[in-house]
Amino acid sequence: MEIILSNLKIQVNEKIYVKDPETSALGKKIIEQSILLIDAIGFDNFTFKKLGEKIGSNESSIYRYFENKHKLLVYLSSWYWSWMEYKLVFATTNITDKKEKLNKAITIVTEKITDDTATEHINEAILNKILIAEFTKTLHTKEVDQENKEGFFLIYKRVINRIVTIVKEVNPEYAFAKSLVSTIVEGSLHQHFLTDHLKTITDCNDTVTTTQFYLNLTENVLR
Amino acid sequence: MEIILSNLKIQVNEKIYVKDPETSALGKKIIEQSILLIDAIGFDNFTFKKLGEKIGSNESSIYRYFENKHKLLVYLSSWYWSWMEYKLVFATTNITDKKEKLNKAITIVTEKITDDTATEHINEAILNKILIAEFTKTLHTKEVDQENKEGFFLIYKRVINRIVTIVKEVNPEYAFAKSLVSTIVEGSLHQHFLTDHLKTITDCNDTVTTTQFYLNLTENVLR
DNA sequence: CATAATTGATAGTAATACTATTATATTTGC
DNA sequence: GCAAATATAATAGTATTACTATCAATTATG
Incomplete structure (x- = not known):
């Protein structure tokens, strides 16, 4: 995976930046x-x-890449979900057992990233920490509908819908596949946050993981 | 319920405000x-x-009630969860059937508030809209640990732990009661948000409600 | 090596997030 | 009913933020 990832150009919607940060040393x-x-x-x-x-x-040089800090956060989030999508596709392709495939997918999106992986200038473990702490802020603005129209959240939604497809393979009768998956993806970031800051309202910690909670939940919901 | 609520003084942690807004016309x-x-x-x-x-x-008069807008949002959230706790206790007391009690509790915390209820100067329907759009911002700050220590989130955590108690009555074997309930409470706000803004990753809408999704989920998880 | 593109430096503006001071109302206690 | 206490309003002021504009200096590219 390392080698492949290091050659991977993560795609981010052009409208998010003024100038693509991947095209220069300063941008990176x-x-x-x-x-x-x-x-x-x-x-x-x-x-x-x-x-x-x-x-x-100089401050003004940064403005040549991003209009404002909100867009930068949207960029980082987009990059993260694009990277996540790659990991997801890579880890689930060629798994024929549907349940195993789903479990793998849930593991990928719910586990805490603890080590810096392949990419040059991006520390995915720290980026994961940022997503846990700040991701909701990319969505919770007055401009969300406009930005959604412009495709800022496309990759995030695609990651969710990829897992929805797998859920439906496991149980085509289940009526809430989308809500289940969006709850898992958003909720796992939240559970990690609670583990770090509000321990009294979560069971997740170093030994009992967020992933275990969601694997168990999904198993019970879809059986 | 109307009459009782109108007489109810919702309690909010004193550290959240400089001067209690309930004590004056300007505050209200x-x-x-x-x-x-x-x-x-x-x-x-x-x-x-x-x-x-x-x-x-005058701006300066408002500063005599709240240090900054973050604290005001924490106050509004606290008030909301206190009101929610009241509704929760009121609706679940004296229900002997454990499953019925849990279903009632989940309904209370997951349903969208659509009508202005009893209290004088607070429109709970709009406050619910604010919680859906902004609640995560009360938690996602660098000061969360300090503010948690000072008890800013006590009522929120108490609401969750009240429901955790009910979950454990229904199924004492279930290992993730806290995570389940914190996922439901936070997740239902999120599902409402998705219904309003990112419809492609939720199944919830006017006819299939967020409450139905979580009732079904809980039923399946605890059986 | 000339030209274009990028970056840096400086300056400036409007808004934000406050604090401080003093004047003016309003409330309350005797 | 009035004095004292308290609350509110008005004004001014500061540091920071979130930019925009301009121009000079540097670097890349054809």
Whole structure:
């Protein structure tokens, strides 16, 4: 997987950026360091000025890549879900047993990423932390309908619908496949958040994982 | 229920506000109108200056009630969950059948509030809309651990743990009661959000409700 | 090597998120 | 009914944010 991933160009909707950050050294530095800075100080405290200082570049240069920090977060999220989709497709192709395929898929989207994988300038483990802490903010804006129309959330929705297809293979009778999967994908980020911050309302921790919870849940719901 | 609710003083943690808004006409106006304004323009675009203009009061007067807009949102959320807890307790007390009790509880926390209920200056239907759109923002900050320590999320956690108790009465063997309930409570807000904005990844709509999805899910998981 | 494209530096604006001070109402306690 | 206390309003001011515009300096490319 390592080799393949390192050659992989993750596709992100062009409308999200002003200039594709993958096309220059500065662009890659913006992505790499924004992930570290958002993780360190949180998205709310993150500014392009601070990022500029961190990478030794001018604020105005960053604006040539992204209109604002919201779009940058949408970009990072899109990249993440694109990477997730790749992992998902890679891990489930050629599995003939439907239940096994579904379990694999659920494992992929619910497990916490703990190690930096193949890509050059992107630390997926930290990006996963950012998604856990900040992903909902990409959706919860007044512009969500407009941005949805422009395709900002296409990859996210595609990841969910890929798993929906697998769910329907396991149980074609089940009436809530979409809601189940969207609950799992969003909910697993939430359970990771609770594990980190509000331990009294989750059972998930280092030994009992979020993945186990959702595997068990899905098994029970679809049987 | 109407009469009782109108006499009810909803309790909110004192640390959330500078001055209790329930103790003055201006305070109540701040709560009433902030709900309408946040609903209208979204929390991100909401400022104390705009609220001041809307209620014909000075910005600085609002700061005497709330340190900042984040605390105001935490207050509104707290109030909502306190109201929800009241409804929950009221609706489930004296129900002896455990499954019926759980179904009632799940219905209470997952259904969309569509009508303004008893309280004077608070429109619960609109407040519910705000929770659907903005609640995650109360938790997803760098200060979450500190604020959790100070008890900002106590009522929210108590609502969840009340339902956890009911789940355990129905099935004491089930190992993920907390995660199940926190998934339901948070997830139902999310499903309502998807129904409003990302319809392609949910099955919930006007005829098939979020409540039905979660009743079915819980039934299957605990049987 | 000339030209184009990119980046950096500087400056500037409007809005945000407050704090401080003082004046003016309004409430309450005697 | 009035003085004292309290609440509110008005004004001003600061630091930061979230940009935009301009122009100079650097780097890439044909």
